[in-house]
Amino acid sequence: MKRPLILVSNDDSYMARGVHALIDRLTLLGDVVAVCPLHPQSGQSMAITVNSPLRITRIPDYNGARMYHVSGTPVDCIKLAMHHILDSRPDLVVTGINHGSNSAINVLYSGTMGAAMEGAAFGIPSIGFSLTDHSADADFTPCLRAIDVLAAATLRNGLPRDIAINVNVPDIAGTPEKMRICTPCRGLWNDEYKEYTDPAGHKFYWLTGKYVNLEPENETTDEWALSHGMISVVPVAIERSLDIDRGIPWLAGAVDEYNNRVV
Amino acid sequence: MKRPLILVSNDDSYMARGVHALIDRLTLLGDVVAVCPLHPQSGQSMAITVNSPLRITRIPDYNGARMYHVSGTPVDCIKLAMHHILDSRPDLVVTGINHGSNSAINVLYSGTMGAAMEGAAFGIPSIGFSLTDHSADADFTPCLRAIDVLAAATLRNGLPRDIAINVNVPDIAGTPEKMRICTPCRGLWNDEYKEYTDPAGHKFYWLTGKYVNLEPENETTDEWALSHGMISVVPVAIERSLDIDRGIPWLAGAVDEYNNRVV
Numbered sequence: 001m002k003r004p005l006i007l008v009s010n011d012d013s014y015m016a017r018g019v020h021a022l023i024d025r026l027t028l029l030g031d032v033v034a035v036c037p038l039h040p041q042s043g044q045s046m047a048i049t050v051n052s053p054l055r056i057t058r059i060p061d062y063n064g065a066r067m068y069h070v071s072g073t074p075v076d077c078i079k080l081a082m083h084h085i086l087d088s089r090p091d092l093v094v095t096g097i098n099h100g101s102n103s104a105i106n107v108l109y110s111g112t113m114g115a116a117m118e119g120a121a122f123g124i125p126s127i128g129f130s131l132t133d134h135s136a137d138a139d140f141t142p143c144l145r146a147i148d149v150l151a152a153a154t155l156r157n158g159l160p161r162d163i164a165i166n167v168n169v170p171d172i173a174g175t176p177e178k179m180r181i182c183t184p185c186r187g188l189w190n191d192e193y194k195e196y197t198d199p200a201g202h203k204f205y206w207l208t209g210k211y212v213n214l215e216p217e218n219e220t221t222d223e224w225a226l227s228h229g230m231i232s233v234v235p236v237a238i239e240r241s242l243d244i245d246r247g248i249p250w251l252a253g254a255v256d257e258y259n260n261r262v263v
Numbered sequence: 264m265k266r267p268l269i270l271v272s273n274d275d276s277y278m279a280r281g282v283h284a285l286i287d288r289l290t291l292l293g294d295v296v297a298v299c300p301l302h303p304q305s306g307q308s309m310a311i312t313v314n315s316p317l318r319i320t321r322i323p324d325y326n327g328a329r330m331y332h333v334s335g336t337p338v339d340c341i342k343l344a345m346h347h348i349l350d351s352r353p354d355l356v357v358t359g360i361n362h363g364s365n366s367a368i369n370v371l372y373s374g375t376m377g378a379a380m381e382g383a384a385f386g387i388p389s390i391g392f393s394l395t396d397h398s399a400d401a402d403f404t405p406c407l408r409a410i411d412v413l414a415a416a417t418l419r420n421g422l423p424r425d426i427a428i429n430v431n432v433p434d435i436a437g438t439p440e441k442m443r444i445c446t447p448c449r450g451l452w453n454d455e456y457k458e459y460t461d462p463a464g465h466k467f468y469w470l471t472g473k474y475v476n477l478e479p480e481n482e483t484t485d486e487w488a489l490s491h492g493m494i495s496v497v498p499v500a501i502e503r504s505l506d507i508d509r510g511i512p513w514l515a516g517a518v519d520e521y522n523n524r525v526v
Contacts, residue, residue, distance in 0.1 A: 045338075046308040046371050053459065053467040075308075075372075080468060083455050105384060108309050108501060109338070121368060121451070146521065153517035160511065179521040181514060184502065188384070192346050196316065204316040205343060233518060235511055238371060239447065248423065248498055251444060254416035255496060258409065258442040 004030035004091035004155050007119070009077045011041040011098065011111025014059065014069040018097035021140035022129065023065045025147040026094060029155065032065035033090075035081040037074060037111075042100075044073045044111035046118060056080055074115035082122055092155055093119030096129035097143050099136065103168045103222040104185040104211065107236060116164040117238050125159040127151065132226055133171035142176055143169045146231050149179075166234045170226045179231040185221035186214045267293035267354035267418050270382070272340045274304040274361065274374025277322065277332040281360035284403035285392065286328045288410040289357060292418065295328035296353075298344040300337060300374075305363070307336045307374035309381060319343055337378035345385055355418055356382030359392035360406050362399065366431045366485040367448040367474065370499060379427040380501045388422035390414065395489055396434035405439055406432045409494050412442075429497045433489045442494040448484035449477045 006026050010019040014036035026032050038057070049072040059067045068085060070077045078093065098112040107113045112128045119126030127150055131143055146169055159165070166184075170176060192209035213223050222232035269289050273282040277299035289295050301320070312335040322330045331348060333340045341356065361375040370376045375391045382389030390413055394406055409432055422428070429447075433439060455472040476486050485495035 040314065043311040043313040044308075045310045045377065047310040047336075048306040048308070048372050048470060050306040050470050051303065053469045054456075055465070055467050073310075076470075079455055079470070084458070084468065105501075108380070108384070109311050114308065117371070121371070149517055149521045153513065153520070157513040157517075163511065165511075165514075177522075179518050181518055192342055193317075195347070202318070204318050205347065206316045207311060207313050207339075207342075231521075233514065235514070238368075248426065248428075250416065250420040251428075251496065251498070254412055254420075255442050255444055257416070258412045258494075259440075 005088060006030045006032045006092045006094060007081055007086065007090040008032055008034040008065070009074055009095050009115040010036050011044060011074045011115065013037050013040045014067060016099060017137065018099050018131065018140060020062060021143065022094060022097050022147065023063055025144055026151060027064045029151055030091065033081065033086060034065050035068045035070060035077045035085055037077060038069040038071045041073050041111040043109050044114060045109050046075050046114040047073045048075050049073060054080065056084060074111040075118045078115050078118040090124055092151065093124050093126040094129070094151060097140050098128070098130035099138055100130065100134040101132040101168055101226070102128065102130040102166060103226060103232060104187050107166050107184060113164070113166055117236065120162055120164040120238050123161050125154045126164040127154055127167060128164065129167045129169065131169050131171055138171065141174065142172055145175050146179060162239045163235050163237050166236050168222055168226055168232045170229050170231070172229050176229055176231050179233060180225045182222040182225050182232040182234050183220050184234050185223035187223065188212055188214065268351060269293045269295045269355045269357060270344055270349065270353040271295055271297040272337055272358050272378040273299050274307060274337045274378065276300050276303045277330060279362060280400065281362050281394065281403060283325060284406065285357060285360050285410065286326055288407055289414060290327045292414055293354065296344065296349060297328050298331045298333060298340045298348055300340060301332040301334045304336050304374040306372050307377060308372050309338050309377040310336045311338050312336060317343065319347060337374040338381045341378050341381040353387055355414065356387050356389040357392070357414060360403050361391070361393035362401055363393065363397040364395040364431055364489070365391065365393040365429060366489060366495060367450050370429050370447060376427070376429055380499065383425055383427040383501050386424050388417045389427040390417055390430060391427065392430045392432065394432045394434055401434065404437065405435055408438050409442060425502045426498050426500050429499050431485055431489055431495045433492050433494070435492050439492055439494050442496060443488045445485040445488050445495040445497050446483050447497050448486035450475055450486065451477065
């Protein structure tokens with residue numbers, strides 16, 4: 001039986017331990033090609049490089065996986081893999097393991113989830129994995145069984161078009177006992193910039209901040225699951241249009257105003 | 264009566280004609296503060312700058328609007344405006360006018376819509392405007408009445424939390440007769456990279472490509488409206504989680520498998 005083809009990417013660069021831990025598990029399930037950013041790309045969301053050229057460089061194989069780095073963003077990696085690296089369409093895209101949480105609103109800014117959503121935009125079942133530990137030498141053991149179960153199930157079952165799965169794993173010792181399907185927690189970032197003064201007396205700013213959970217009592221959220229030692233699984237849709245009448249009742253009236261030139 | 268406070272941003276930089284055309288209209292409705300990227304940021308999606316510092320620079324007022332540029336992405340502009348520039352919470356965020364369409368799947372990559380979605384993430388009613396003409400000297404006349412009507416209606420009515428409005432305007436002569444609430448067209452980009460060879464014989468790649476409309480007969484899409492000379496209005500949600508049972512029927516079983524350790 002032909003082994004499935006699995007495309008791997010991340011946002012922490014080809015050097016990150018997280019992507020190596022991911023490849024170690026996925027080579028048990030299929031043939032792996034990894035296309036990762038040359039430089040760290042945290043916070044790159046679904047950014048694409050439009051105003052400069054990109055390079056693809058093949059680097060030594062890792063644990064049986066073909067490895068490349070690309071001089072751009074995580075989404076650039078997926079696009080170049082699809083158009084210029086892979087010989088055939090992958091059966092699965094898996095991104096991560098991210099060094100740090102992509103729960104709650106962080107999914108919007110995450111380069112790891114950006115790459116997974118680009119996989120979904122290509123119509124390929126796509127999953128992103130993140131561990132709630134930012135350190136470069138994080139221990140990815142808590143993620144391994146979740147990768148095994150979810151990657152195998154996704155290969156068997158596929159995913160609806162335009163939907164990716166966002167998996168966050170708490171950095172506890174050993175393997176988390178429980179996994180839960182969650183909603184993304186409503187929250188926001190506070191005190192987002194540290195202010196400095198340069199030698200010439202001009203101010204500059206560096207992004208930082210504390211996440212503020214707006215629904216700490218809600219047991220259905222990913223933040224609740226993670227803070228209780230569980231793995232959170234959140235499906236995310238790249239198609240984000242709304243049922244208009246439910247969403248914005250006055251909008252049809254504004255459109256009528258425009259069309260009827262009633263001022 | 265106190266005039267509303269309107270925060271403006273874009274992705275084509277503070278120098279772009281599109282943002283000046285937008286400010287010209289919005290100063291009729293309220294007090295405008297514009298915080299725009301120093302350099303063009305097309306395709307930056309919701310990217311944030313996490314690994315380097317940012318500068319805020321006040322520049323001369325334009326048509327009564329306070330103007331700043333920020334050395335980062337469109338989302339950086341909104342975040343710094345909220346935390347370090349504005350004295351009070353804005354009543355409205357308006358981004359654009361983008362030089363080029365942000366219809367269909369392009370909404371995901373757009374820095375202009377990234378800034379609008381960041382406004383929505385802050386809970387502020389937010390609208391992005393784009394004209395389907397990429398040229399630096401585009402004529403933004405077709406957008407003006409749409410800005411007047413939609414900005415005023417949004418100031419009057421607000422928007423549900425976490426929802427922004429994506430407005431695309433066809434580059435026809437004069438003011439489009441019709442505006443329509445649309446779904447984002449399903450489509451994809453084809454032939455996405457032009458391949459070059461550098462003087463040393465190594466290949467490099469530049470993003471390009473043709474948009475392929477996967478539902479050209481569907482009269483509800485933004486692409487259909489634009490190709491028929493109409494303005495498209497698409498509400499987009501930043502909250503993208505799904506009704507799980509409807510979306511991925513097998514996922515609960517995979518989670519059970521993990522939790523019960525049934526392999």
